[in-house]
Amino acid sequence: MSEKYDLRKVLDEIKAIPGQYHETDKEIDPDADLAGVYRYIGAGGTVQRPTQEGPTMMFNNVKGFPDSRVLIGLQASRKRVGLILHHDYKTLGQMLNEAVSQPVKPVEVTKAEAPAQEVVHLATDTGFDIRKLLAAPTNTSVDAGPYITMGVVYGHSPNGEQEDVTIHRMVLEDKDTIGMYIMPGGRHIGAFLKEYEAQNKPMPITINIGLDPAITIGATFEPPTTPLGYNELQVAGALRQQPVDVVKGVAVDAKAIARAEWVIEAEILPNTKMQEDINTNTGFAMPEFPGYNGTANPAVNVVKIKAVTHRKDHPIVQTTIGPSEEHVSMAGIPTEASILSLVDRAIPGKVKNVYNAPAGGGKLMTIMQIHKDDEADEGIQRQAALLAFSAFKELKTVILVDEDVDIFDWNDVMWTINTRFQADRDIMVLEGMRNHPLDPSELPEYDPARIRVRGMSSKLVLDGTVPYTMKDKFKRASFKEMTNWQDYLK
Structure with a gap:
């Protein structure tokens, strides 16, 4: 079988293409500075001008996080997405449309076959603090806190018969607490959560960070193209003609993406909410895709962390700027596929x-x-x-x-x-x-x-x-x- 796809394989491929990748050893503060720098270099999209389309960037020297790296903007160019998926960038929507109809199911592997579980931190460990462990950037000085912007949430229905992946904005609120915004309607993780809440049970999930872009793009499909219970990891499998490896969590009853850089294992508490900007009280969440600062939600879901796992060798925190061209790639290309699917039938x-x-x-x-x-x-x-x-x-x-x-x-x-x-x-x-x-x-x-x-x-x-x-x-x-x-x- 060919080498398995993950973020590192993709980076090796694009490093060989001039102008698509840049890394720096200059120290960067993840609090507003990192996004502020990339705004000029390659954010694009609806980001405040001046901005431009540029290379993806790896920051190797992140202040306060000596053992971690931060990657930003990997999909902040449609042409680069085409190179990553080995396809003409103008017909990516058609490619994804075909992938949805030809799904390749994920396969479960052992812990020994899961690089994402090479290092394990339990939330019960002395001194555990997600804010000191994960180099999640704060995009602007008025953000509600450090945000996980490229975390794929993986969960299943209470009876285990359906599972799905979605992407949500998630702010680090405390040493073992995340505030997750689940937009009402349409998101499958939210539908599963309602079932757990009806039983007053916490919902086990994993938050997977640092992934092959085939996964992050596939994960943004919505109904009616991918109905409730359609696991979008099957789209990534179809795009790569290679199933996505998944693995059982070490601390929760949920699966993780085995070749992720980082995995947060957690539970969404039932019928429990908190103020999104409880630590800052700025009234803002983070910059969102229309180009404006998102309003802090007074009642986001409370996520309690049970464990964090990651790779051994300088694991990569993958992040994005909300209004950047990267969001256009992740949200727009699957939407094109959904539109093409419906009009082709009608x-x-x-x-x-x-x-x-x-x-x-x-x-x-x-x-x-x-x-x-x-x-x-x-x-x-x-x-x-x-x-x-x-x-x-x-x-x-x-x-x-x-x-x-x-x-x-x-x-x-x-x-x-x-x-x-x-x-x-x-x-x-x-x-x-x-x-x-x-x-x-x-x-x-x-x-x-x-x-x-x-x-x-x-x-x-x-x-x-x-x-x-x-x-x-x-x-x-x-x-x-x-x-x-x-x-x-x-």
Whole structure:
């Protein structure tokens, strides 16, 4: 069998590609400084300007954590994700769509086969303090505390018949306590937790950090593409054509990802909540994907740590900046796959590709490339937009373009809106729908007449497709195809 995929194998591959990886031995403070530095180097996305797309960075000298390293921005470039998954970055959504339908189940291995359990710290050990053990960064000076932003939570239903993985924001609150925000609705770990709470039992989980990106991208699928009980580790298995290794926890009745860098074994306490920013009282949580500081939640779930395990050799804490391009990759590419899955079933052949652009943080906006065969297809593009909203309830804006438009080139998309669009006929507005509560324009005080509760939104369709009968009026200027054009750069 080929070498097993994990974060270290992926890093070895991208180190060989110029411009994709950089590491530094200069000391960095994880409290605001680390994210502050990477903001300039490679964060991208909706991060405060100036920012840019750049290499992933490994910080080898983290203040206060001599035995640990911090990696940031591994997926903060769609092109780099393509290199990591060995696939054309423009059709990653299609690749993930196929992976969901061809799942490869994880396999259980022994502790001896699990690098993630080479070192074990029990919460009962004298002096145990997660805040001194795990180099979790604080992204800004007003964050509620150090956050685990790239931790894959792995849990199962009380009867053990269903299991799943999801990603949540998690703040280190005390030496053995984590505050976990589980967004209402849609997240499978939250559905399992309700079953435990009905029995007043704690829910055993593992929090897995430092993973092959095939796992972190696959873990962000949501219903209806992956229904309750569909373990998204099967997506990673399909992407790699290699099952993900899992292992029994050392202190809780839950499985861990065997080739992770770090694993936190814990229990979510039943029917118990705490203030997210209890240590800072700033009113803020951490920067979230829309580009704003998330509001601290007054009642996050309480997670009690039972053990921490990790690799021997300078284990890597993988982290991200909430509004960065990395979130666009993790949330956006699976959403593209979900949209493609639904439209392919309903109107096959009419949507050629979709792209969830950074301007929407990977969640709020999609650009759809439409194919029309004849005049009878007129209007099919708007039905495609409605299907996209059905596939992903957090989607807010859909832009429809023709096949000759590069959906990954923002100037090309805006050219469409300027030359193939009239505002009085090509805008659709759908009022009173659900969206994402982290969008600050969806507060009731923004529009009291239409937004009754936080997270309601009007949804927008911009139809930049050319009427089929007028295609001859919208032909782009055509240039001679030159196969030897690169010779003139030598």
